[in-house]
Amino acid sequence: MARRIFQFVTGSARLMFQGGWAYHVWMTILTFLVLSGILAYGRQLRDGLIVTNMRDQVSWAFYIGNFTFLVGVAAAAVLLVIPAYVYNWKPIREIAIFGELLAISAIVMCLLFVTVDIGRPDRAWHLLPFIGNLNLPASLLGWDVVVLNAYLVLNLTIVLHFLYSAYHRQPYKAKFVVPLLLLSIPAAVSIHTVTAFVYAGMASRPFWNASILAPRFLASAFCSGPAILLILFQVLNRTTNIKIKDEAIWKIAELMSYAMFINLFLFGAEIFKEYYSDTHHLIHTRYLYSGVHGHDALVPFAWASIICSVVAFVLFLLPATRRNWFTLNLGCLLIYAGVYIEKGLALVIPGMTPDTLGEFYEYVPTLTEVRVGAGIFSIGFMVFTVLCKIAIPLIQGTHDAPARSAPAEGSVAAV
Amino acid sequence: MGSKKPAISRRAFVAGGTTAMTAIASGLAGASPSFVEQMLRQRFVELSPEDLERITSEMERDYLQKYGKECNVGTSKAQPGVLFGYALDLSRCVGCRRCVYACVNENNQSRDPQIHWIRVLQMDKEKGIELTESDPYYDPELVPEPDSFYMPVACMQCRNPPCVKVCPVEATWQEPDGIVVIDYDWCIGCRCCMSACPYGARHFNWAEPTVASEELNPDMHYLGNRVRPKGVVEKCTFCIHRVREGRYPACVEICPVGARKFGNLLDEEGEIRYLMREKRVFVLKEDLNTQPKFYYFYAT
Amino acid sequence: MSERPDKTDPQLLPGWSSLVILLSLFAVISGGVMVAILRGEEAHVTPDTGGVHAHGPADFPEIEFDVQLPSAVVEAVGSEQAGGFNVPPPPFSEDGIFPCSDCHVDLDVDPEPRELMMHEQIQINHGPKDRWCLDCHNADDRDHLRLANGTLVGFDESYKLCGQCHGTIFRDWREGIHGRRQGYWNGAKSYLLCAHCHDPHAPAFKPIKPLPPPVRPRFLASGASAEQTDAAPATGQEH
Numbered sequence: 001m002a003r004r005i006f007q008f009v010t011g012s013a014r015l016m017f018q019g020g021w022a023y024h025v026w027m028t029i030l031t032f033l034v035l036s037g038i039l040a041y042g043r044q045l046r047d048g049l050i051v052t053n054m055r056d057q058v059s060w061a062f063y064i065g066n067f068t069f070l071v072g073v074a075a076a077a078v079l080l081v082i083p084a085y086v087y088n089w090k091p092i093r094e095i096a097i098f099g100e101l102l103a104i105s106a107i108v109m110c111l112l113f114v115t116v117d118i119g120r121p122d123r124a125w126h127l128l129p130f131i132g133n134l135n136l137p138a139s140l141l142g143w144d145v146v147v148l149n150a151y152l153v154l155n156l157t158i159v160l161h162f163l164y165s166a167y168h169r170q171p172y173k174a175k176f177v178v179p180l181l182l183l184s185i186p187a188a189v190s191i192h193t194v195t196a197f198v199y200a201g202m203a204s205r206p207f208w209n210a211s212i213l214a215p216r217f218l219a220s221a222f223c224s225g226p227a228i229l230l231i232l233f234q235v236l237n238r239t240t241n242i243k244i245k246d247e248a249i250w251k252i253a254e255l256m257s258y259a260m261f262i263n264l265f266l267f268g269a270e271i272f273k274e275y276y277s278d279t280h281h282l283i284h285t286r287y288l289y290s291g292v293h294g295h296d297a298l299v300p301f302a303w304a305s306i307i308c309s310v311v312a313f314v315l316f317l318l319p320a321t322r323r324n325w326f327t328l329n330l331g332c333l334l335i336y337a338g339v340y341i342e343k344g345l346a347l348v349i350p351g352m353t354p355d356t357l358g359e360f361y362e363y364v365p366t367l368t369e370v371r372v373g374a375g376i377f378s379i380g381f382m383v384f385t386v387l388c389k390i391a392i393p394l395i396q397g398t399h400d401a402p403a404r405s406a407p408a409e410g411s412v413a414a415v
Numbered sequence: 416m417g418s419k420k421p422a423i424s425r426r427a428f429v430a431g432g433t434t435a436m437t438a439i440a441s442g443l444a445g446a447s448p449s450f451v452e453q454m455l456r457q458r459f460v461e462l463s464p465e466d467l468e469r470i471t472s473e474m475e476r477d478y479l480q481k482y483g484k485e486c487n488v489g490t491s492k493a494q495p496g497v498l499f500g501y502a503l504d505l506s507r508c509v510g511c512r513r514c515v516y517a518c519v520n521e522n523n524q525s526r527d528p529q530i531h532w533i534r535v536l537q538m539d540k541e542k543g544i545e546l547t548e549s550d551p552y553y554d555p556e557l558v559p560e561p562d563s564f565y566m567p568v569a570c571m572q573c574r575n576p577p578c579v580k581v582c583p584v585e586a587t588w589q590e591p592d593g594i595v596v597i598d599y600d601w602c603i604g605c606r607c608c609m610s611a612c613p614y615g616a617r618h619f620n621w622a623e624p625t626v627a628s629e630e631l632n633p634d635m636h637y638l639g640n641r642v643r644p645k646g647v648v649e650k651c652t653f654c655i656h657r658v659r660e661g662r663y664p665a666c667v668e669i670c671p672v673g674a675r676k677f678g679n680l681l682d683e684e685g686e687i688r689y690l691m692r693e694k695r696v697f698v699l700k701e702d703l704n705t706q707p708k709f710y711y712f713y714a715t
Numbered sequence: 716m717s718e719r720p721d722k723t724d725p726q727l728l729p730g731w732s733s734l735v736i737l738l739s740l741f742a743v744i745s746g747g748v749m750v751a752i753l754r755g756e757e758a759h760v761t762p763d764t765g766g767v768h769a770h771g772p773a774d775f776p777e778i779e780f781d782v783q784l785p786s787a788v789v790e791a792v793g794s795e796q797a798g799g800f801n802v803p804p805p806p807f808s809e810d811g812i813f814p815c816s817d818c819h820v821d822l823d824v825d826p827e828p829r830e831l832m833m834h835e836q837i838q839i840n841h842g843p844k845d846r847w848c849l850d851c852h853n854a855d856d857r858d859h860l861r862l863a864n865g866t867l868v869g870f871d872e873s874y875k876l877c878g879q880c881h882g883t884i885f886r887d888w889r890e891g892i893h894g895r896r897q898g899y900w901n902g903a904k905s906y907l908l909c910a911h912c913h914d915p916h917a918p919a920f921k922p923i924k925p926l927p928p929p930v931r932p933r934f935l936a937s938g939a940s941a942e943q944t945d946a947a948p949a950t951g952q953e954h
Contacts, residue, residue, distance in 0.1 A: 048645045049604075050528060050621035055932035059609045059619060119604020119619065119646025122454060126584040126603050133458060133584050133601075141583040141607050203703045204577060204613035231734065238731050283547055326733040333741045356615040357536060357568060358546035361932045364752050504892075512926035513778065520772040520780040528936060529769035531929045551929060554765030557922035621935065630773050661792065661899040668782040672912075672920070673895035685900075686891045694892070714887055 007402045008167045012390045015399060019389065022239075027385065030378040037375010040368045041116055049119055051368045057361035058352045062369045063117035065344035066376070067110050069224070071195045072217060072343055074106035074151065076225020078188035079255055085181050091248035096181075097395070098229055100159050101387040103188070106225075107152040109380035116372050140198040147194050151187045154180060159387070166394035169401050192217050199351070207284035207351040210273075216266045217343070222259035223309075224339035226252050227332040232388075234329070240392050250322055253331070257316035260335065264313060267306075287360075288350040295360045298349060301341050308338030458585070459598040459637065471637060478633075478642065482626075486633040488641050491659040493592035499653050499708065500593075500680035500687040502696060503567060506713040507674035510535055510558040510565030517669035518569075521654060522640035523632055525624030532618065532651040533569045533666065540564055544699075569666075570595065570616035570651040571698070571707030578608035578617060587648075593680075593708055594653050596638040602647040609648060613700045614707075617650045653677075680708065690714075769930035778926075782897055784905060791903035801898075801905045805870040813870070815857035824854045840917040842880075851876055851915070870910075877909045 019027075044051050054061045077099035083089040084096040115121055126132035127145050134142045158180050165172040196214035203209050230252060233244045274285040286292055288302045315321045315331035322328060354360050365373075393399040456462075462470065471488040478486040515533045524530040536549035540562055549566070559565065576595050579587055586602040589595045609617045623645040635641040636656035643649050654664035658677075667675040678685040687710075690696065696710035772780050787801045807813055828847040831837075839846055853859045859867040860876045868875045878885030887893035891904070894912065898904035909915070930937075 048620070048622035050936050053933075055621070055935055056609065056615070056618050057932050059606045114605075117605070119606070119648075120602065120644075123601070123603045126586075126601060135583050135585045138580050139583045139585075139607075141581065141605065145583065198581075198607075201581070202577065202611050203705075204611055231738070234731070234734055280547075325731075326737075329734045329737050333737055337741070337745075352610070354547055356546075356613050357534065357551070358549050359551065367753055370749060370753065509920070509923070510925055511923055512928075513780075515929070516770075516772040516775065516778075516926055517780045517782075526771040526773075527769065529771070529930045534929065552766035552931060554925070554928050556924065558925040559922060627773065630771070658900065661901045663897060663900050665780070665782070668895075668897040669780060670895060671923075673893060676892060678900050689890045690887075690892045693887075693890075714892060715884070 004168060004402075005164070008164050011167055011399065011402070012163070012394075015390045015393055016386050023385075023389070027382065030382045030385075033378035034375050034382065037372050037378065040371035040375065043368060044116070044372065045121075051366060053363055053366050053369070055361060055363075057355040057359055058349065058363040060117075060348050060352065061363050062344075062365040062373060063113050065348040066373055067113040067117070068195060068199075068217075068347060069340055069343040070106045070110045070113065070380075071148070071192055072221030072339070073225040073228065074103045074110060075188040075192040075218070075221045077103035077155070078185050079222050079226050079252065079259075080229070081181055081184055081188075083251070083255070085178060086185075089251070091245040092251065095233065095244050095248060097159065097162055097391060098232060098388070099226075100155050100184075101384060101391060102225065102229060102232075103155045103184075104152065104159060104387065105380045105384035107148060107155070108383050109376050110148060111152075112376045112379060113373075116376070140194060140201055143194045144191075144198060147187070147190045151184070151191050154184055154187055158184065159391075163391060163394050166391075166397070167399065167401065169397065189218065192221050199347070204356055205351045206281035208347075210270065212266055212270055216263065216270070219259050219263035219266055220339045220343060223256050223263055223312075223335050224343075226256050227336045230332050231329065234325070236388075236392070241396060241398070242392060246323075249328075250319075253316045253322050253328060256335065257313055257322070260309060260313040260316065263339075264309060283354060284350045287353055288346055292354075293360065295353070295362055297362050297364070298345065302346050305338045305341035305346055308334040309342070312338060453600065456600050458601045460588070467637075474641065478631075482628040482631050484628060484631055484633045486631075486635055489634075489636045489656055489659075490638075491636065491656075493590050493594075494659065495591075496679075496681055498593045498680040499572065499658060500678060500710070501572070501653070501708060502676040502687055502690055502710040502712055504674040504676070504714045505564060505566060505711050506715050507672045508535075508565045508567060508670075509672055509674075510537060510553065510560075510563070511671065513669045513671060514567060514666035514675065517665045518651070520630065521632055521657075521665035522652075523626050523635070523642055524649075525620060525622075525626065525643075526630070527625045528622050530618050530620070530624070530649070532616075532649075533567050534615065535565055535567045537563050537565055566711070568614055568616070568699070569709070570653075571614055571705065571709040572651075572653060574706035574708060575704055577611040577613065577703075577705060581607045581611045583607060590638075592659070594655055594658075595650075596652055596655065597648060597650065598638065599641070599643050599647045599649070604646040604648065606648065613703050613705060617648050619648050620645050765928040766931035767934055768927070769934075770927045775926060784898055788898045788903045788905045792899055799903050801903065802871070802908060803905070803911065805873065805908055806910050808870065813858070819857040826854060837916050840919070841915065871908070873915070874909050877915075 052061070052063075080092055080096045080099035084093040115124065118124070127134055127142070129136075129146075134145065136142045136146070158177055161177055162172055193214050196217040199205070199208040200210060200213040230249055233249055236242045237244055271285070274282050283292060287295060288298055290296070291299050312331040312334040315327050315334070321331070349363055353362070456470070457466075467490050471490060474488045475486050478484060478488075512535055515531050515535060518524070518532050519526075519530075522532065524532065534551050536546070536551050537553040537560075538544060538549050542548055544566065553560075553563075572589075572593055572595050574589075574593070576587075576589060579589055579595060583605060584601060584603055587595060587597045587608055604619070606619055609619060620643055624643055626642065631642075632640060634656055636652075636659075639652040639655035654662070654666075657664060663677055667677045676686050676690060678687040680687055682688060690712060691710070694712040694714055696712045698705075698707045698710055772778075785801055785803065791799050791801065805813075826849055828845065828849075831848070834848075839848070851860055853861040853867055856867065859869055860873055861867055862876055863879055874885060874888065884893050888909070891906070894907055894909075896904050896906045913920075
């Protein structure tokens with residue numbers, strides 16, 4: 001058993017280093033960005049978080065905004081799992097694994113973004129339930145630690161089992177994996193709900209303290225995550241022998257349009273409540289969409305986000321534009337940008353501006369923060385690339401299996 | 416998170432592990448035992464009296480070496496039958512900010528980068544208490560300005576503190592005498608409490624705090640005004656090192672117009688209970704149900 | 716549905732090239748926006764009030780922030796007088812002015828309200844315009860003050876005189892709600908007479924110079940020293 005695991009690991013590692021020039025250029029660029037991020041983080045460790053532009057008035061910003069967005073991306077793998085295994089829809093089933101790979105990469109990025117945000121990473125062990133002291137059930141951040149790591153372990157288990165079986169050309173154990181896959185659906189919902197609850201539970205921040213926040217998070221997550229996958233599938237179709245059916249891609253785009261509809265509807269509900277009730281709390285929304293007292297740095301981004309989201313919704317809704325590759329890809333990028341701004345920028349910053357004592361501190365990230373963020377995104381891309389690099393040959397059965405493996409009975413994807 | 420019951424108690428495990436690791440580290444790398452011990456230190460509430468004694472002695476040694484001052488890091492507990500309350504007379508405050516700087520002087524806040532635990536908000540008399548129109552950066556020649564009144568804000572020591580609820584590691588909690596305290600050696604610096612506090616009362620050490628030796632207050636408390644490390648949260652503790660010895664907090668004593676009142680809420684004859692009966696007290700953001708123990712009132 | 720070309724087909728379909736073009740545009744636009752944000756000047760209002768420099772208590776050596784308790788209070792703590800109150804002597808009582816009778820025992824009493832030749836630096840601005848000295852001071856015995864019913868009180872009990880008109884404040888002061896107290900919340904306290912804070916002849920407080928405001932968050936990293944030159948940092952740049 002151990003020998004087979006060892007073979008799997010070394011075989012996968014070998015696959016990792018095989019690739020064309022585009023692959024190596026891509027990995028080199030990412031490595032450079034990762035190194036830049038590590039150096040920037042080193043500076044932050046040495047001098048403290050003062051190298052960011054976060055201050056008491058806006059104490060969560062770029063890092064936590066990215067974290068929130070990426071939790072959504074991680075949850076979106078569900079969008080592929082639900083039709084694949086619950087409804088047994090064949091065209092998506094063979095590619096559902098890529099959703100898992102995306103989820104793993106996204107969770108890795110989430111954990112990294114949280115780690116670089118806390119003031120004492122050397123004390124991260126305090127969060128461990130037995131050795132440290134995790135404040136459950138009261139602290140939502142404590143729950144977030146639990147569900148994020150559980151989701152990561154769940155996805156890793158599923159993926160490793162798939163790949164391990166594929167490596168040794170054995171059928172995967174459906175009885176083991178399918179329940180885990182079905183479990184990953186509520187798990188995905190839970191990670192984003194808990195993250196939303198971290199925000200929604202704070203009475204001190206009226207912009208966040210709304211019951212609609214958790215549904216909005218889920219809706220915008222289901223829009224944005226699959227956008228990356230749609231682009232990936234086209235790349236796979238083009239650069240490998242994997243054939244992902246157009247219908248699968250179009251079905252995902254259709255589901256995304258429904259998710260975007262719900263997202264826009266919930267957004268509209270929020271806007272109505274804020275502007276019609278016209279209470280004190282409106283000032284946060286006004287800051288975001290029209291600026292207050294001359295503070296209007298976020299206004300162009302907020303409007304860009306709305307426009308991108310609405311245009312993408314229309315592009316995905318209409319079958320004609322959904323099936324046209326140009327408009328489909330345009331829609332993917334617009335959705336990605338729209339939701340990134342909405343979750344990353346237009347959630348955390350207006351929640352804290354004005355702050356609890358009415359002060360307007362306009363936050364913009366520093367170069368150090370951006371370098372660290374770019375480094376973490378690069379790590380995520382690297383993880384995703386490496387996982388795909390290993391998974392694709394294994395799925396297709398084109399790798400060199402060790403002698404003791406069972407003869408090829410067809411690819412895992414066909415099961 | 417595991418389902419197995421541990422064979423040994425958690426404290427014993429960590430204590431044994433700490434000792435083992437400390438020994439290994441100091442042996443192998445020549446690292447000082449206190450550095451490793453600090454990394455692995457347990458929460459304040461779990462420290463035994465002997466541990467506490469040892470740790471505070473080490474701190475006092477460190478401060479002597481770093482600042483050249485004999486310090487005393489106290490660990491006094493809450494007295495029974497005491498619940499601290501505070502009241503601020505808005506008809507008297509003139510916005511002179513002496514309380515702000517007396518607090519900094521007393522509690523060893525970092526001077527660079529600057530941390531103030533008290534923030535005085537200037538408000539327009541005709542608008543009343545309107546936080547988004549308030550200004551903490553007022554700097555006129557003389558105060559009070561005729562159209563303004565002044566409202567100092569610091570930790571409200573809430574009875575239902577949202578900061579305590581959200582802390583993922585329970586590094587902040589409410590003591591029996593009502594003071595919400597922070598264990599600076601347990602805080603991981605996630606700043607969740609700062610997001611959760613409705614009064615902007617919690618402050619973060621964005622860089623290594625700096626206090627000049629001649630300005631250091633050597634009379635310290637483990638949970639109060641001892642010198643904080645980088646990357647942790649701090650806030651007003653009602654001068655815990657003073658009030659547990661019976662003294663008034665520094666801000667109460669420095670106020671030149673006597674706008675600040677402090678006492679035991681459980682003492683019916685005390686100042687706070689008296690003014691609750693005779694004057695009308697109110698709290699900020701009362702709808703959030705934080706139930707602060709810091710009241711505002713107008714004497715005249 | 717359109718057919719997928721196989722890899723050897725040299726012709727690029729609109730799908731693939733559009734993807735490449737769109738991704739490149741996306742990268743360029745995102746990069747440009749990021750650079751614009753990082754290099755951007757601050758658009759909003761510049762501060763016209765303070766908060767540019769950080770100050771600490773050491774910048775105000777004229778103010779004694781470490782309040783020294785009177786020895787009587789310090790000694791009282793722990794003794795039976797732990798609940799006691801201690802008040803410093805009234806103003807002017809220890810610098811040779813008091814007792815007033817030193818001069819006034821030889822002087823005639825003139826009860827007519829007029830401008831004085833001695834004590835001319837005292838401006839009376841306390842209540843109605845026709846208020847004058849002997850409303851409060853006792854004509855025959857200048858070492859005492861006179862209440863409305865004729866009772867004489869010493870200067871150390873001057874609050875009884877003030878309390879005749881300012882009854883609510885007097886009650887508050889007696890309970891510790893009005894006026895400054897130092898000492899022990901559960902023990903000995905030191906408090907002050909009305910005259911220690913309020914000049915009885917012109918009691919309204921003069922406005923005072925406030926201590927500086929806190930440093931604004933965007934200047935937090937610029938350094939604490941008040942002597943630093945006034946160079947406003949551009950937001951987003953590394954410090």
